[in-house]
Amino acid sequence: MPELTRARRALTMTPEQSAIDDAAIISDNGVIISVGRYRDLAPQFSGSVTDLGDVSIAPGLINAHSHLELCHLRGSTIAGQGFMVWVEDLLRQPIFDLPEEALAKASRELKRTGTVMVADIATRFPERMAGFFEKSGFFFIVFTEAIGETVPEDGFVPAGEYALGCGSVAGHSLYTTHVDVLRAAKAESATLGRPFSLHLAEHDDEVAIMAGEPSGFLDLLQGRGRLLDFVPPRKAPTQQAADLGLLDERTLCVHCVKVSDADIETIRQSGASICLCPRSNEFIGVGRAPWEAIRDAGINCCLGTDSLASNHDLNLWNEAVYFRERYQGVLSLHDMLAMMTVNPAHAMGVEETLGTLEPGRAAVWSIVPDDFLQLFE
Numbered sequence: 001m002p003e004l005t006r007a008r009r010a011l012t013m014t015p016e017q018s019a020i021d022d023a024a025i026i027s028d029n030g031v032i033i034s035v036g037r038y039r040d041l042a043p044q045f046s047g048s049v050t051d052l053g054d055v056s057i058a059p060g061l062i063n064a065h066s067h068l069e070l071c072h073l074r075g076s077t078i079a080g081q082g083f084m085v086w087v088e089d090l091l092r093q094p095i096f097d098l099p100e101e102a103l104a105k106a107s108r109e110l111k112r113t114g115t116v117m118v119a120d121i122a123t124r125f126p127e128r129m130a131g132f133f134e135k136s137g138f139f140f141i142v143f144t145e146a147i148g149e150t151v152p153e154d155g156f157v158p159a160g161e162y163a164l165g166c167g168s169v170a171g172h173s174l175y176t177t178h179v180d181v182l183r184a185a186k187a188e189s190a191t192l193g194r195p196f197s198l199h200l201a202e203h204d205d206e207v208a209i210m211a212g213e214p215s216g217f218l219d220l221l222q223g224r225g226r227l228l229d230f231v232p233p234r235k236a237p238t239q240q241a242a243d244l245g246l247l248d249e250r251t252l253c254v255h256c257v258k259v260s261d262a263d264i265e266t267i268r269q270s271g272a273s274i275c276l277c278p279r280s281n282e283f284i285g286v287g288r289a290p291w292e293a294i295r296d297a298g299i300n301c302c303l304g305t306d307s308l309a310s311n312h313d314l315n316l317w318n319e320a321v322y323f324r325e326r327y328q329g330v331l332s333l334h335d336m337l338a339m340m341t342v343n344p345a346h347a348m349g350v351e352e353t354l355g356t357l358e359p360g361r362a363a364v365w366s367i368v369p370d371d372f373l374q375l376f377e
């Protein structure tokens with residue numbers, strides 16, 4: 001049975017009709033049939049009508065980087081003292097004990113704040129996480145995280161068919177994942193025809209390890225028996241990723257805090273997307289990415305909350321407010337919304353389903369908070 005939903009305003013994110021006042025969306029079986037003015041669509045409509053009232057709606061949000069496996073660690077990790085302190089502390093946490101009630105709470109928070117899709121990294125439980133997203137009604141990609149020295153014989157991604165999402169592979173990082181494993185991970189995602197994700201240029205130790213400079217973090221890893229035969233490439237992380245063949249249109253580079261203008265140009269030329277996680281970077285204390293230069297280069301730019309081990313919440317609107325308040329340059333409402341809708345839809349290859357409010361897309365949307373809208377008045 002068709003449904004009509006009315007709102008004061010719809011920010012559709014389509015080029016033709018980016019904002020509609022007194023808007024109506026007609027949907028059937030979870031798919032949008034038409035979008036327009038209420039007064040134009042209502043007279044010919046018969047079916048159930050929901051009036052959302054005096055609110056603006058936007059496409060459902062896409063969180064381009066999270067680790068819901070860590071959602072039970074909210075408020076329990078050390079903040080602001082750099083990556084090494086943070087990761088040492090994280091490894092002392094009960095990372096294998098993920099309670100169902102923490103996942104249920106995360107699900108409620110994501111739904112309450114308009115997130116409809118999650119690009120999630122799974123280091124320990126990829127099948128459980130895919131099952132969780134499917135059961136909870138989220139669109140998703142669960143990236144099985146490739147880390148260490150071994151390429152699994154049967155591939156990284158567990159078998160499994162889902163209605164709302166799929167699995168793919170992510171590389172953990174250039175310094176924790178062997179080059180052969182990174183190449184195999186990228187190759188598997190390409191064979192599957194799905195996106196690849198990689199934490200890239202997140203912190204100074206990563207830069208030092210790649211450059212072959214002394215790093216307390218490398219000492220820590222080698223003390224744990226990792227990277228014993230590591231040969232530094234003596235390159236910037238981004239150049240190393242490019243030379244390994246990891247950067248192309250299907251790659252999402254996460255963080256990119258430590259990137260030079262030359263690195264930004266390398267990423268732009270590759271066609272890769274970038275996911276910025278500004279509050280996570282501040283929480284851990286790794287610095288701030290050159291947001292303005294990345295956006296000015298024309299790179300497809302997304303936002304992610306990262307995990308609750310390095311952020312206060314999973315609310316993408318809060319991520320956007322944080323970003324907008326500190327952004328030094330012109331950033332329109334459309335540009336900001338794009339980083340949570342059309343841009344990640346493109347990066348994740350789901351632009352036929354999500355990212356805009358138009359016929360043929362999934363009938364899902366978010367309600368735009370007033371404090372967010374006020375930033376653009």
Ligand SMILES: [Zn+2]
Nearest residue numbers: 067121199306
């Ligand atoms: Zn991450």
